[in-house]
Amino acid sequence: MEKDKKLVEQITPMDKDFAQWYTDIVKKAELIDYSSVRGCMIIRPYAYAMWENIQKDLDGRFKELGHENVYMPMFIPESLLQKEKDHVEGFAPEVAWVTQGGNDELAERLCVRPTSETLFCEHYAKTVQSHKDLPKLYNQWCSVVRWEKTTRPFLRTTEFLWQEGHTIHATKEEAEAETIQMLNVYADHAEQMLAIPVIKGQKTEKEKFAGAEATYTIEALMHDGKALQAGTSHYFGTNFAEAFGIQFSDKDGKVKHVHQTSWGFTTRSIGAMIMVHGDDNGLKVPPRIAPIQVVIIPIAQHKAGVLEKAAELKTRIGKVARVKVDDSDKMPGWKFSEYEMKGVPIRLEVGPKDIEKNQVVLARRDNGEKIVVPMDEIEAKIPALLDEIHNAMFEAAKAVREQKTSVAINMEQFKDIVENKTGFVKAMWCGDRACEDKIKEDTGATSRCMPFDQENLSDTCVCCGKKATKLVYWGRAY
Amino acid sequence: MEKDKKLVEQITPMDKDFAQWYTDIVKKAELIDYSSVRGCMIIRPYAYAMWENIQKDLDGRFKELGHENVYMPMFIPESLLQKEKDHVEGFAPEVAWVTQGGNDELAERLCVRPTSETLFCEHYAKTVQSHKDLPKLYNQWCSVVRWEKTTRPFLRTTEFLWQEGHTIHATKEEAEAETIQMLNVYADHAEQMLAIPVIKGQKTEKEKFAGAEATYTIEALMHDGKALQAGTSHYFGTNFAEAFGIQFSDKDGKVKHVHQTSWGFTTRSIGAMIMVHGDDNGLKVPPRIAPIQVVIIPIAQHKAGVLEKAAELKTRIGKVARVKVDDSDKMPGWKFSEYEMKGVPIRLEVGPKDIEKNQVVLARRDNGEKIVVPMDEIEAKIPALLDEIHNAMFEAAKAVREQKTSVAINMEQFKDIVENKTGFVKAMWCGDRACEDKIKEDTGATSRCMPFDQENLSDTCVCCGKKATKLVYWGRAY
Structure with a gap:
């Protein structure tokens, strides 16, 4: 109990020190742990489950649009990284270099991938011959490394998780359409899953990706008034194709270079989710990525029938939502604080009086509202309420953005x-x-x-x- | 067409040169591509989709048993790797070392994880205090690196994909039960998903994992009579807990070391699948991991109604199986060879005569059998036939193993x-x-x-x- 008490007491108010509030929340909500590895974090089960929900949604959208997943090596030989001039200039200063394998010094340094354009290019150059081989719509889920000087959990870490899509096309029009299409996928995901409103637009020449002709972005606004780039999509023209010799014979018999795109979405999105929705009591996890959508807290659980009813409700709700019962021996008040900190969208309270009246109490994490619901309506009510919470969180975030x-x-x-x-x-x-x-x-x-x-x-x-x-x-x- | 012809002609018969047969098949079936990165391979869409099916099944089994996914950093500081004596002796000679970050020489070398016991231990030591925190049942999906001198696709590569489970428990009995439970999960997966019969047993002292008290394994037999270790599960006792100080206060008030396990399953399993089931015409992919379970080949597809019927069948079969129509302009015979090479379990032929008779022809990849099926029965027939093929492949593999x-x-x-x-x-x-x-x-x-x-x-x-x-x-x- 001492531990629970600290959990509630130690969080810094966001208005007092936003950075400290953020640091407190990622630790207290058990999202991450620091490791002894410089700039790298441990993604704990509660945060990883959010990432899995993000992955599942995005991966489904990618596949629906005809993309296929692959896996490229995590190492890039220095000579390969150097093939596209702008690209190497952008990334070389911030990569980790492997120089020894086993007991041997390597003849050529290998960098740990900061992004994989060069590897995809090399593969495409070998496997594409004809317009019939196009388009290639590949994606991979992996981790990448960028040697950052100052790091913060989720927002900027030496290693992070992401997906990187890499596609090649016969024409400029097709590649440009793909670039915009994938930006729209990110925007839809951000708004429909993370409840984060975003501005879609193009980066300036100064801010575009190293090696790209055009970079498109979705930009979100955090609670402290700072912006965050939440996903990017790049059109490369034939820059990489020329550097790597990715050519195909077109319908007209001519040999041409392919037009290329890449696009990425990362675990940064979890940092954005925290900073858009959270408050001084902790996280507010948007329902559609919440690992636990409903937590059932039995009241007076030592009394006859309470735990049985909680278990019965869990089974019923389990068919329509991700649900957990907390029947540990902590006091209900401490449990309330704990799941507020973890940002569970709906708390369901059920005690002897509720059982008598054949009802439960639902408490919304987003606005604190309490609703009494007849027990028989619970399977219908929960999904509707989760949607309502999603919409309310989205609208609240949009109002803050408009105000700011x-x-x-x-x-x-x-x-x-x-x-x-x-x-x-x-x-x-x-x-x-x-x-x-x-x-x-x-x-x-x-x-x-x-x-x-x-x-x-x-x-x-x-x-x-x-x-x-x-x-x-x-x-x-x- | 020239290209298709080569596809069929160039495969080396397995009895003539099994190693070359294997190398031919992984290229011709478009499972992998070699990269310019030493000992690393590119996993192409067809093979990666198999890995996704493997992942989905295993991940579901893990979660069903209460395991949670996490993500640990890919780097391990040298000093951390050295904490458990046997472990570092086993792995240090075969790791890749990062010695430079950006433009700076690192004060301490970081190895790219060959396995992550040390990272899990460090995290557990910080986060576990009481018996109430136990057990911790963590797993991660990631890639690992071992600096191999000679490599072969899937079987032995410098980098490979796997899952590594790491659990800690209050008692020896519980940890031992977990170790055996997870070996059984691997055995069930191998037999029920990959159609590979396995021998379950314990490794000798000589062959056990570096740092383990006991290593359990599932062993499969390949078509050439060589064995392959297809999954391992380790019991560590308190070896790592003592080295890393993972302690908890037990119910009896005493401070104790946790008992630990780890267990892993890798992309090697795809290599095993190839060598257990394949023949001189190419792969035979077990139906339950097959990216394409049914390929529809329209016959005389220029004739009225054929492509429409193929599309209709695709929609209907799509509800019960993973299906693809190949309506490219290649000749049917070339398509037959191509999907034989790729090991698609069922080929469905439909042409004008079939349409007239309201039937389709199903050809089994596993035994070459052809079956004529009334079109109306297709939704019922396909799933049943896929199960039949799975069972037949398993029995065939078992017969080979018994004979050898x-x-x-x-x-x-x-x-x-x-x-x-x-x-x-x-x-x-x-x-x-x-x-x-x-x-x-x-x-x-x-x-x-x-x-x-x-x-x-x-x-x-x-x-x-x-x-x-x-x-x-x-x-x-x-």
Whole structure:
């Protein structure tokens, strides 16, 4: 019990210190453990089960669209990484190098994959000959390594889990359509599974992926007003195809280079989920990825019939939702706090009085509401309530984002928003890298994306005052 | 068509050169591709889909028994690997070492995990205090690296995919029961999913896992008479718990060390599947892991109604099995060869005459049998036939194993079997390491396991003639 008490007491309020709140929550909700390995975290069962739910949904969407899973080696020989010039420049400074195998020094260093474009390219170059072999729509689930200097659980770790899709196509149009299609898959997943509203748009030249012609992104806003890139999709043109010689004979008999895409979604999304939905009592897990959707807490469980009823309810609810009974010997109040910390969407209380009245009490984690429900209606009520909670969480997150999205016409306004109001800054931009650099230098905000939904807020660039070409979302970011 | 022709012609007969037959098949059936990374292979979609089916079945079995998935870092600091003496001795010579991160030399080398006991131990030591925290039943799906000198696809690769279960328990009895339970899970999976009969038993001291008190194994026999270890389960006693300080306060108030297990199943199983079931026309994939269970080949597909009927059948069969239509412009005969090579369990032929007679022709890959089936019965017939094929493949594999299992009472018989008949040698053993070493030296055969089903074939050791204590299965092995 002493341990439970600490569980509740030690969490730092988010308004006092958001970073510490985050660190407290990932430990207290038993999402991660630190290891003695620099910058790497242990993903504990409760968080891993969320990742499995994310994987299952995304994997189903990928396969529905004709993608196939493969597995590429985790090592990339240095010479292979170097084949595409921009790509190696972007990644070489942040990779881990294997230099010894067993007792032997290696003739060539191998990097632990930071991403696998080069491996997919090498394979495609060997296996594709004709337009009949196209498109190839491959994906892999794996872990990747980027040698980060400062790390935070889920948000930035030396090793993280992700999926990386890599596709090749006969035409530019087809590849571009794939790039946008997969961005839409990510956006739908974020909104429908994680209850996180996102802005879809294109990255600027400065912020795009190393080696890409165009990078598209979904951007979310965290509770502290900072932005987070939640998924990206890249169009490579023929850059990699030329570097790796991925050619095919087309219908017209000509030999051409393929057009290529890649797209990735990572365990960062769990960090986003925490920071979009959580509060000072802990996590709020969106129902559709929640490992436990309903926790049954027996009240006065020593009394006759209570545990039996809890078990019966578990069996019935188990047919429509992921459910757990906590019949440990802790006091109900401590259990309430524990599952609040873990963000379980619905708490079901059942005690002798409820049994007498043939009812249960449902408490919503998202808004604290309590509902009395006739026991007979429970199989119908639970799924409906889970959907209602999902929608309410999505709407709540959207309201916060809207409240924290502001328009800046000049740099004075821009600085004021970033310093005082925080959140997304919507501002027009001339398209020059110099202005992007200056904005970052002056405010710490980076361009998050040029949204697909363009508006004309002003005719001039927020920074230099020259003619504006694009609306951009800006913000300090994770 | 030229390409298809080669597909069929180039496979080496298994009796002529089994190793080459195997190499041909993994390439021609599009299971793997070699990469420029030493000893690592690319697992292509067709093989990866088999692995996904294996994963799904095993993961379901694990969860049913209360196991939870987690993810541990892929790196292990050298000092952590060294904590358990036997373990580091076993693995240090065959690990890959990361010595540089970004542009910096690391202060301490990190090995890429060859297995993760040490990481699980470190985590358990931090998170377990009381008997109420036990047991912990964790598993992870990941890839591991062992720096092998000679490699073969699936069977021995520098990197391979697996699951590793790591559990800790309050008592020896409970941990031992877990070890045996998980071996039984592997045996059931091998027999029920892969149609591979296995011998369950215990490894000798010489052959056990580095750091274990006891290692249990399932052993299968390949078509060429060589054995293959298809899954292992280890009981560690308190060896690791003492090295890592994993202690708990028990019900009696005393502080004790936990009892520990680990168990693993790998992509080797795909290699076993190939070598147990395949023939000179290619793979025979057991129906329950087959990515395509039924391939529909339209006959005279240019004729009116044929492709429509094929599509209709696909929809209907799709409700009960994994099905594909091949309506490409290749000749049916070429398609037959292609799906024979890929080992699809059932080929369904449908042409104008079949449509007229309201029937289809089903051809079994396992025994070549052709069956004419009324079209209306197809949804009932396919699942039943898939089960029948599974059972027939299992029985065929068992018959081969029995035919290639021989008893040796003395070394003359032993050598004769290994040289001429090949397969498992059942022989009594005194229990001395010296005899095990001598048998290996003289015959190349190693002890595969001391089977749970013990028999008394003779009172004396096959090697030294002293009193026998155990029946052992011996064999040359992959």
